[in-house]
Amino acid sequence: MGLRRPYDPETRRRLLALNRRFYDTVVEPFDQTRRAWPPGQRRLLALLPHGDAQRPLRVADIGCGNGRLACILASRGTPVDYVGLDANPALLALARAHCAGLPHVQARFVQADLAEAGWSAALNGDRRFDHYFDIVACLATLQHLPGFDLRAAAVREMAGLLAPDGLLVLSAWQFLTSERFVAKQVSWAEVGIDETQVEPGDALLPWAQGGYALRFVHQIDLAELTALAEAAGLALVEHYRADGKEGNLNLYALLQAAQPRAAPAVPPPEPSSNPEH
Numbered sequence: 001m002g003l004r005r006p007y008d009p010e011t012r013r014r015l016l017a018l019n020r021r022f023y024d025t026v027v028e029p030f031d032q033t034r035r036a037w038p039p040g041q042r043r044l045l046a047l048l049p050h051g052d053a054q055r056p057l058r059v060a061d062i063g064c065g066n067g068r069l070a071c072i073l074a075s076r077g078t079p080v081d082y083v084g085l086d087a088n089p090a091l092l093a094l095a096r097a098h099c100a101g102l103p104h105v106q107a108r109f110v111q112a113d114l115a116e117a118g119w120s121a122a123l124n125g126d127r128r129f130d131h132y133f134d135i136v137a138c139l140a141t142l143q144h145l146p147g148f149d150l151r152a153a154a155v156r157e158m159a160g161l162l163a164p165d166g167l168l169v170l171s172a173w174q175f176l177t178s179e180r181f182v183a184k185q186v187s188w189a190e191v192g193i194d195e196t197q198v199e200p201g202d203a204l205l206p207w208a209q210g211g212y213a214l215r216f217v218h219q220i221d222l223a224e225l226t227a228l229a230e231a232a233g234l235a236l237v238e239h240y241r242a243d244g245k246e247g248n249l250n251l252y253a254l255l256q257a258a259q260p261r262a263a264p265a266v267p268p269p270e271p272s273s274n275p276e277h
Contacts, residue, residue: 057080085123137170143172143218222251
């Protein structure tokens with residue numbers, strides 16, 4: 001659905017600010033509604049590889065929110081080295097609390113904004129190859145970036161985090177396929193935005209659980225998701241729809257490098273402080 005034209009910079013700035021205010025406003029009720037495990041994410045578990053004691057599964061959760069994915073992965077009972085990234089400090093605090101002491105999961109969290117270039121640098125830690133992951137997940141987050149160009153840049157940066165045979169897992173809300181959500185759309189005039197400056201598939205949707213707030217969302221359909229994958233050198237491996245009252249309100253997709261990539265070069269060993277070696 002996304003147009004391949006530059007998004008109006010001022011409109012983009014205002015929509016990103018709107019979404020930051022949204023999460024600041026509804027963080028506690030949002031957390032409460034994100035405790036259950038949706039069917040689509042349960043199904044995802046069967047499609048992901050497992051780690052073992054010698055090599056835990058390395059997972060980067062981009063837009064991790066309250067850390068729900070880490071809790072879901074812990075249920076498999078196999079080792080996971082998990083890092084969650086989110087822009088909202090309150091959500092990250094909740095994620096740390098929810099994931100403290102999770103069995104089988106070593107979790108850490110970093111703050112960075114997906115809308116800002118170079119956000120992936122925040123994932124670099126002290127361990128070698130820390131920025132190469134078996135799984136990079138971005139669930140219900142890419143849809144909050146206004147403009148195809150910004151979404152494409154984020155997907156390319158995610159692709160750069162993957163190990164040679166790694167999987168990028170995306171999900172996107174298919175709200176325009178639901179009459180009840182189409183009916184809930186709020187006029188752009190309510191936030192003083194000219195509707196000619198947004199893309200087809202863009203919408204303002206209200207939140208009314210524990211408070212009222214507006215959020216910007218874009219429907220990433222299968223055609224756009226495929227275009228985003230191709231722009232990042234990725235190929236669609238698997239896709240399905242699940243969740244919501246209708247049972248199909250989220251589109252899930254697994255992407256992998258379209259062409260085999262070489263493994264990252266192994267850095268030379270650091271000099272040992274032990275004089276015997």
